[in-house]
Each structure stands twice: as structure tokens, then as C-alpha cells.
Amino acid sequence: MIKLDYCYHTHTSRCGHAFGEDEDYVLNAIKIGIKRFGFSDHVMLPGIKQPHSRGDFTLLNDYLLSTRKLQHKFKDIIDIKVGFEAEYADRFVNYYQELLASGKIDYLILGQHFDFDKSDNPQYIKQYKNNISELYHYADQLIKGMQSGLFKYVAHPDLFVTMFKTWNEHCEKVTRAICEEAVKLALPLEINIHASRFWNNNSDFMVYPEVKFWKIASQYPIKVVVGYDAHHPLEFDNQIDVASEIIDKYKLTHIKDYKL
Numbered sequence: 201m202i203k204l205d206y207c208y209h210t211h212t213s214r215c216g217h218a219f220g221e222d223e224d225y226v227l228n229a230i231k232i233g234i235k236r237f238g239f240s241d242h243v244m245l246p247g248i249k250q251p252h253s254r255g256d257f258t259l260l261n262d263y264l265l266s267t268r269k270l271q272h273k274f275k276d277i278i279d280i281k282v283g284f285e286a287e288y289a290d291r292f293v294n295y296y297q298e299l300l301a302s303g304k305i306d307y308l309i310l311g312q313h314f315d316f317d318k319s320d321n322p323q324y325i326k327q328y329k330n331n332i333s334e335l336y337h338y339a340d341q342l343i344k345g346m347q348s349g350l351f352k353y354v355a356h357p358d359l360f361v362t363m364f365k366t367w368n369e370h371c372e373k374v375t376r377a378i379c380e381e382a383v384k385l386a387l388p389l390e391i392n393i394h395a396s397r398f399w400n401n402n403s404d405f406m407v408y409p410e411v412k413f414w415k416i417a418s419q420y421p422i423k424v425v426v427g428y429d430a431h432h433p434l435e436f437d438n439q440i441d442v443a444s445e446i447i448d449k450y451k452l453t454h455i456k457d458y459k460l
């Protein structure tokens with residue numbers, strides 16, 4: 201069983217599908233022994249409105265103010281960083297660079313839920329059911345994001361499995377491409393435990409973390425981190441068995457003392 205004393209994947213209610221007060225996320229993380237913590241809400245994007253997926257751009261300052269305040273308030277107890285979970289698209293590069301260079305945020309993680317390459321209002325990737333060409337386009341964008349140097353790690357690299365009912369040769373190809381790049385760039389891959397809280401047998405489609413992805417990943421010298429991806433303060437509860445089992449079963453290299 202692994203022990204986690206870091207978590208850099210945490211949302212806030214601003215995204216429209218997470219709940220609770222910012223401070224309660226920190227307090228609950230402290231309770232379970234998290235020492236290094238990061239807020240990484242879905243990035244607010246100028247000119248793009250996706251209610252229920254990400255906070256409106258007008259909420260950016262409030263997010264930065266609130267999280268920096270907590271960073272200061274709890275500085276003797278927990279190391280808090282401020283960042284975003286963000287999609288890669290060429291046109292966002294300048295904006296992300298500015299957020300980082302100005303010191304407004306400390307880090308970004310790559311969470312590719314939407315493909316903004318083609319549209320300002322794209323569908324969530326899981327809605328492209330069985331769409332093989334979209335899968336490859338998605339993978340290209342994800343890999344460009346990995347190569348951009350903007351991101352500290354890849355959140356839920358196996359998210360694409362939600363497009364399919366069963367594993368197929370294309371899933372394997374994309375898995376191998378992601379893993380090869382992760383090795384080349386020494387970029388950690390995240391085992392994400394958020395969705396596993398809501399697993400049920402009614403879903404026909406695959407869910408993540410997907411063991412077939414991680415089994416193939418284990419053939420590469422990749423490094424993994426674990427993300428709670430908390431959308432409610434009470435998700436900081438030490439229930440990390442799903443990630444622990446994958447790490448043990450496939451003998452993955454977990455960066456236990458992961459620091460940004």
C-alpha cells in the first residue's frame with residue numbers, strides 16, 4: 201500500500217462541477233497527512249465560455265487571490281502551490297506562458313478533456329464515441345502538450361478510454377505513443393483516482409484508471425504520480441487503493457516524494 205503526502209490535482213467550486221470552500225480542501229488534505237498540495241482548477245480561458253466545465257474568465261482573479269491567501273495562511277503546516285489543470289492547444293501557449301512568467305501561477309498540469317484545436321466550444325472527448333480519427337487527433341494534441349514544456353505532468357493519460365466500450369488496437373497504439381513520449385521527456389503520468397469513486401456496473405464504456413493502459417505502460421520506464429483530482433473537500437480521504445493496486449501489480453515507479 202502506498203502512502204501519499206502530496207497532491208497537486210485539486211479543483212474548486214469555480215469550475216461549476218466541484219463543491220465546497222477552498223479552505224476546506226486544504227484542511228482535509230492536512231488531516232490525511234498531505235504535506236505538498238496544489239490547487240489546479242480547470243483553467244479559466246479568455247474568450248471561452250464553458251459553464252459547468254470551467255470557471256468563467258472573470259473568476260480568475262478571485263481564484264488567484266483566494267488560493268494565495270490560503271498559501272500564506274497555512275505556510276507553516278502545508279506547502280501550497282497555485283496552478284491550473286489545462287488543455288493544450290497552440291493558441292493557448294502565449295496565455296499559459298504569461299500566467300507562469302508573471303508568477304500568477306506556479307505550475308500547470310496537462311488535462312486534455314477538450315480538443316480546442318478545431319473549435320471554441322468542443323465536446324468532451326468521451327462524447328466522441330468510437331471515433332478513431334478523433335482519438336488520433338486527440339493523441340496528437342496531448343503529445344504536443346507534453347512536448348511544449350509547459351506542464352509538470354500528464355493528468356489521467358488514460359482518459360481517452362472513455363470513448364470506447366472495449367479496448368482495441370488503437371487504444372494500444374495511443375497508449376504506447378504517450379508512454380514513449382513520457383519516457384523521452386521524463387514527464388510523469390498520473391494515476392487519477394477521482395472517477396473511480398463513481399464507478400458502477402451500469403457503464404458500458406471504459407473508465408479510468410484503466411488497467412490495460414497501465415499494464416502496457418509498465419513495459420516502459422515511466423514514472424507515475426497519483427492525483428486525487430478532488431472535486432469536493434471530503435475526497436481527501438486516503439482512499440487510494442485503486443492507484444495503490446495498479447502501482448503494486450504492475451511494479452510502476454511511483455515518485456513518492458514528488459515535488460513540483
Ligand SMILES: [Zn+2]
Pocket residue numbers: 211215217242431
Ligand atoms: Zn473537473
Ligand SMILES: [Zn+2]
Pocket residue numbers: 285311312313355356
Ligand atoms: Zn481532468
